Amino acid sequence: MKTKRIPLRKCVVCQKMLSKKEMIRVVRTPEGNVELDSTGKKNGRGAYICGKIEGFEKAQKSKSFDRALKVSLSPQDYGSLKEQFLTVQAKYASIECEKEKHES
Numbered sequence: 001m002k003t004k005r006i007p008l009r010k011c012v013v014c015q016k017m018l019s020k021k022e023m024i025r026v027v028r029t030p031e032g033n034v035e036l037d038s039t040g041k042k043n044g045r046g047a048y049i050c051g052k053i054e055g056f057e058k059a060q061k062s063k064s065f066d067r068a069l070k071v072s073l074s075p076q077d078y079g080s081l082k083e084q085f086l087t088v089q090a091k092y093a094s095i096e097c098e099k100e101k102h103e104s
């Protein structure tokens, strides 16, 4: 029997460590585009977020992806990411994307 280690990834918003399949990957491609990576296999620098739109909205508010991917995303970029996010959201487990309550 092989022991399969589950690789954990950290959510850019709530900092929780979760397995890859519970998270949505956002990738900055070598061409400089930022897109959702539902396969988890696209080339580029990736950032992970809990598979819930609430988390995405927090990321948008605090520009988490800008920091994680070292890019400057426009509101339009976030808008199109959000559209893509909504189409895949249902496939992911419902995980609360909550930081420990320190937000005002």
Ligand SMILES: [Zn+2]
Binding pocket: 011, 012, 013, 014, 015, 016, 049, 050, 055, 096, 097, 098
């Ligand atoms: Zn999260």
